[in-house]
Amino acid sequence: MAxxxxxxxxxxxxxxxxxxAYFWGANKLLDLIFPSRGVAGAAAVDNLRRxxxxxxxxxxxxxxxxxxxxxxxxxxxxxxLSFMDRGxxxxxxxxxxxWAFGDREFRNSILNNxxxxxxxxxxxxxxxxxxxxxxxxxxxxxxxxxxxxxxLAISFVGAxxxxxxxxxxxxxxxxxxxxxxxxxxxxxxxxxVWISIxxxxxxxxxxxxxxxxxxFAMVILSSALRGIPEETLEAAxxxxxxxxxxxxxxxxxxxxxxxxxxxxxxxxxxxxxxDIVLTMTNGQWNSQVLANLMFxxxxxxxGDFGRGATIAIIIMIAVIPIMIWNIRQANRETGGH
Amino acid sequence: MxxxxxxxxxxxxxxxxxxxxxxxWTIPTLGILVSSLRDKDQIIASGWWNSFSTSSQxxxxxxxxxxxxxxxxxxxxxxxxxxxAGNAATLSAFGVRSQEPTKYEAGSxxxxxxxxxxxxxxxxxxxxxxxxxFEGARGQRVYYAASTPPRFTTENxxxxxxxxxxxxxxMNSLTVTIxxxxxxxxxxxxxxxxxxxxxxxxxxxxxxxxxGLLVVPLQMSLIPLLKLYNGxxxxxxxxxxxxxxxxxxxxxxxxxxxxxxLRSYIAGLPREIMESARIDGASDFEIFVKIVLPLSFPxxxxxxxxxFLWVWNDLLVAMVFLGTEADQIVLTAKLNALLGxxxxxxxxxxxxxxxxxxxxxxxxxxxxxxxxxxxxxxxVKGG
Numbered sequence: 273m274a275x276x277x278x279x280x281x282x283x284x285x286x287x288x289x290x291x292x293a294y295f296w297g298a299n300k301l302l303d304l305i306f307p308s309r310g311v312a313g314a315a316a317v318d319n320l321r322r323x324x325x326x327x328x329x330x331x332x333x334x335x336x337x338x339x340x341x342x343x344x345x346x347x348x349x350x351x352x353l354s355f356m357d358r359g360x361x362x363x364x365x366x367x368x369x370x371w372a373f374g375d376r377e378f379r380n381s382i383l384n385n386x387x388x389x390x391x392x393x394x395x396x397x398x399x400x401x402x403x404x405x406x407x408x409x410x411x412x413x414x415x416x417x418x419x420x421x422x423x424l425a426i427s428f429v430g431a432x433x434x435x436x437x438x439x440x441x442x443x444x445x446x447x448x449x450x451x452x453x454x455x456x457x458x459x460x461x462x463x464x465v466w467i468s469i470x471x472x473x474x475x476x477x478x479x480x481x482x483x484x485x486x487x488f489a490m491v492i493l494s495s496a497l498r499g500i501p502e503e504t505l506e507a508a509x510x511x512x513x514x515x516x517x518x519x520x521x522x523x524x525x526x527x528x529x530x531x532x533x534x535x536x537x538x539x540x541x542x543x544x545x546x547d548i549v550l551t552m553t554n555g556q557w558n559s560q561v562l563a564n565l566m567f568x569x570x571x572x573x574x575g576d577f578g579r580g581a582t583i584a585i586i587i588m589i590a591v592i593p594i595m596i597w598n599i600r601q602a603n604r605e606t607g608g609h
Numbered sequence: 610m611x612x613x614x615x616x617x618x619x620x621x622x623x624x625x626x627x628x629x630x631x632x633x634w635t636i637p638t639l640g641i642l643v644s645s646l647r648d649k650d651q652i653i654a655s656g657w658w659n660s661f662s663t664s665s666q667x668x669x670x671x672x673x674x675x676x677x678x679x680x681x682x683x684x685x686x687x688x689x690x691x692x693x694a695g696n697a698a699t700l701s702a703f704g705v706r707s708q709e710p711t712k713y714e715a716g717s718x719x720x721x722x723x724x725x726x727x728x729x730x731x732x733x734x735x736x737x738x739x740x741x742x743f744e745g746a747r748g749q750r751v752y753y754a755a756s757t758p759p760r761f762t763t764e765n766x767x768x769x770x771x772x773x774x775x776x777x778x779x780m781n782s783l784t785v786t787i788x789x790x791x792x793x794x795x796x797x798x799x800x801x802x803x804x805x806x807x808x809x810x811x812x813x814x815x816x817x818x819x820x821g822l823l824v825v826p827l828q829m830s831l832i833p834l835l836k837l838y839n840g841x842x843x844x845x846x847x848x849x850x851x852x853x854x855x856x857x858x859x860x861x862x863x864x865x866x867x868x869x870x871l872r873s874y875i876a877g878l879p880r881e882i883m884e885s886a887r888i889d890g891a892s893d894f895e896i897f898v899k900i901v902l903p904l905s906f907p908x909x910x911x912x913x914x915x916x917f918l919w920v921w922n923d924l925l926v927a928m929v930f931l932g933t934e935a936d937q938i939v940l941t942a943k944l945n946a947l948l949g950x951x952x953x954x955x956x957x958x959x960x961x962x963x964x965x966x967x968x969x970x971x972x973x974x975x976x977x978x979x980x981x982x983x984x985x986x987x988x989v990k991g992g
Contacts, residue, residue: 276852276936280784283856284791291795299894324809327893331803332815334796335864341837342830342861343822349833360836399630406627409620416627418977420634425973426966427922429941433948433962434637437644437955449656449955451640483634488984495985515619544826547924551945566828567925570835577832584828595824602820603813 291334298330347588353581360577368582378583381560385590387474388481388545388561393538395482397531400489404497405519407490417494421487428484428547435480436552439466470558477559480548485541489534496530497523536594543587562587638966641959646761649956665701665756667710671748672727672735678743685739691753692733697760703729703753710752729753765960773951775961777935778943782968784852785927785939786920789859790913796860797867797912798875798905802897804868805876806883816872822865831929834858838930850932858930859923863916870915870986874908875901911983914976918969940965 306319306326357364372378403420407413423431440450444462448454453463466476500523508518524531546563553559555568566583569576644657654666670691678685692698702711705721713719718728729735729751737749770776803809804816842849878901886896902909924941931937933946944961951957973980 276780276784279852280788283788283853287788287792287856288795291792295795295799295894299892303892324807328803328807328809328812331807331893331897332800335800335868336815338796338857338861339819339822339864342834342858343825343865344818346830346833347825349836350829353832403627403630406623406630409623410627413627416631418974419631421977422638422970422973423634425918425969426638427924427941427969429924429944430922430962430966431637433944433958434641436948437640437959438637440955447655449653451636451656451658454656454658483637486634491981491984540824540826544828547941547945550924551948563826563828567831567928570832570929577836581832584826584832587826587828591824591826595821598824599817599820603817 294334295331298333299327302326302330350581350584350588353577354585356578356581358576358578364578368578371579372582372586377555377560377565380558381555381562381565382586384474384559384561385543388478388542389539391475392478392481392485392542393535395478396485396489396538397493397534399482399486400491400534401493401531403486403490404494405523408494408497417487417490421491423484424487426484428480428545429551431480431484432548432551435476435483436467439476441465467553467559468557473553473557473559477548477552480552481542481545485538489538492530492534493527496527500526536597540591540594543590641962644955645765645960645963646763647765647956648760648762649765649954651757651760652955652959660761661759663756663758665754667752667754669707669710669750669752671750672737674748675743675745683740685742687737687743687748689735690733691729691735691751692755696733696757698733698755698757700729700731700733700753700755703727703751705749705751707752711754727751765956766964769957769960769964773947773957773961774935774938775940775943775964778938778940779964781937782921782940782965785855785859785931786917788852788856789863789920790916792856793860793863793867793916794909794913797864797871798902798909799897800864800868801871801875802893802901804872806896806901807893819865819868819872823869825865827862827925830862831925835929850930850937852931852937855926855930858926859916859920862926863919866915867912870912870983871905871908873986875905878904907979907982908986910976910979911986914972914980915983917972921969 302323306322308316308320308323311319353360354368355363355365403417407416410416426434438450438452440448441453441463442448442450444457448457448463452466457463467473504522504526505518508522513521544563545561546567549555549559549561549564550567555561555564562583566580566587569580569583640657643660644652647657647660651660668691672691673687673689675687677689678687680686691700700715702714703719704710704712705719705727706712713729715729715731718726720726723739723741725737725739727735727737727749733755735751737743770779804812804819838849838854841847882900882904883896886900891899922941924945927939927942928945931939931942933942938946944958944965947958947961
């Protein structure tokens with residue numbers, strides 16, 4: 273263990289030192305090869321121009337290299353592997369895709385993912401917006417926001433344990449230590465094994481993600497609400513608008529762009545949701561989702577890379593529209609820069 | 610805004626609604642915090658929300674057998690205690706028939722058959738007296754009602770940290786997280802500066818690629834990287850699952866967001882500062898180190914917090930790129946393993962869960978300002 277701590281510290285020093293050495297050294301080298309000081313005017317200008325051509329690539333070089341190895345190459349390779357067999361050696365055409373759409377578990381995952389996509393972003397955005405509006409009006413709003421924001425710092429696994437404890441089931445008539453069953457029993461209902469009720473268990477898992485992500489929506493939307501000009505709201509009040517009218521007809525249209533951002537961010541997160549399903553049910557009782565199914569196939573029976581890659585591609589296809597929208601949005605903003 | 614909650618009822622409603630939200634959002638975490646501090650027998654005996662009140666329960670026990678009897682003043686006595694040593698429960702009543710478990714008050718002397726008497730005291734100690742010698746191998750069955758005061762302990766923490774391997778995993782998590790947080794910062798900062806302030810062909814395309822990579826699901830990278838790592842492992846004869854491998858992986862996965870976040874901040878720095886420095890003869894490198902880096906401190910802090918939380922809380926990358934042995938398993942993976950192996954042992958699970966979330970919570974609360982700033986910059990500006 274001491275060796276481990278030592279090696280971690282060593283890596284930090286070597287990693288940071290290496291980065292510094294690279295950037296400083298490469299920059300120095302460039303100045304040496306194309307000196308801009310101490311040479312004749314025309315040559316200096318020429319060298320400055322050459323420096324200007326090379327230097328940006330020295331700066332973005334390491335980042336570009338890592339991005340290529342860890343993200344760009346894998347995306348292309350995953351696409352290729354999705355047309356290959358389990359070992360990634362023989363071309364099988366669309367066989368993996370044909371398998372996927374014929375597979376009961378896969379179709380179940382797709383349906384569940386659609387359910388997640390329909391519920392979680394909407395619920396988070398709606399709750400976040402309501403809480404943002406309400407907390408803006410009270411003196412202890414900041415404390416309230418902090419507490420609702422807090423689950424965002426908790427890992428999905430930690431959150432799963434927290435909620436598993438809430439859903440904990442004991443036989444009927446016994447002392448319930450899970451708070452949900454305790455409440456149900458208090459009101460005379462029969463305790464349930466919540467996470468094993470097909471179809472509805474999806475919602476019990478979604479609650480976990482909603483619990484985590486509402487704080488995110490709330491913070492972003494709250495800041496957007498603050499950005500609405502005070503005069504607009506005052507004018508509405510003077511004109512006799514009710515709080516509900518102000519909310520629906522003034523606030524919502526003003527922050528529409530931000531709502532879209534929150535919605536898409538959570539949508540991407542939902543597509544990738546893995547930890548919660550793995551730790552709560554591992555896909556049992558018809559609660560499977562694509563990301564967990566993909567992980568499963570990566571290692572199931574020694575690993576089937578073809579099928580795993582196919583599932584990854586299908587997740588990616590769902591993300592692409594958001595990706596294009598993001599790039600367009602960003603281009604519009606940086607266009608003038 | 611203040612004028613919209615005009616009526617008293619309306620204002621009360623707002624307070625009440627927010628209170629309801631806060632309670633719902635806080636109770637889950639509170640549940641495991643309280644449970645992790647409870648005695649493990651009490652966790653399964655009553656809900657954690659009852660842990661602050663004295664809990665009363667009924668129980669049954671057996672008195673000592675004939676072998677335990679002593680003779681005193683011509684009478685035969687069996688003495689002992691119904692409770693185990695260290696039990697702080699208070700007995701309120703007892704009985705010898707299951708139909709009347711609380712027939713006699715604690716401390717009173719119950720007349721049983723044939724002149725036999727039984728006295729059970731509040732602390733659980735009892736005296737069974739008989740004029741004739743006791744016989745039989747089985748002790749008399751006794752029923753009782755007892756109340757137990759709330760009892761909190763840090764025993765569970767000692768158990769999970771030192772004998773369940775959570776302490777070791779905590780170190781492993783730190784080993785993964787700190788380098789994986791520090792390394793990307795500098796690499797991203799240089800790239801961000803180049804993308805914000807240097808003109809070169811392909812810049813716009815690079816920015817578009819990075820924004821595109823921002824949303825690429827991690828799942829797309831896993832299989833090729835697993836293959837790549839396996840290949841490297843075989844080729845060089847080195848282990849496949851190493852800390853170096855996961856540090857680099859987290860660096861790669863964190864870079865798009867890092868570059869994006871830093872670029873949008875650095876691009877917003879005042880142009881005049883850069884230009885006057887350039888006129889003074891400063892090179893890009895000097896401008897970056899002496900002006901941009903110090904000015905960017907808030908956004909660097911924001912990113913560091915994000916990356917720290919994301920790496921610390923990650924399960925997927927750790928499960929693919931690290932082993933499951935004690936020397937490599939991180940907290941999240943360990944917690945996941947415990948869910949399988951110690952499924953019903955809530956004293957272990959709640960305590961382990963709390964250990965895994967305590968560091969993010971501290972980071973989060975102490976640096977919330979930077980975290981929120983990063984959140985806003987990361988999603989509102991370009992989104």
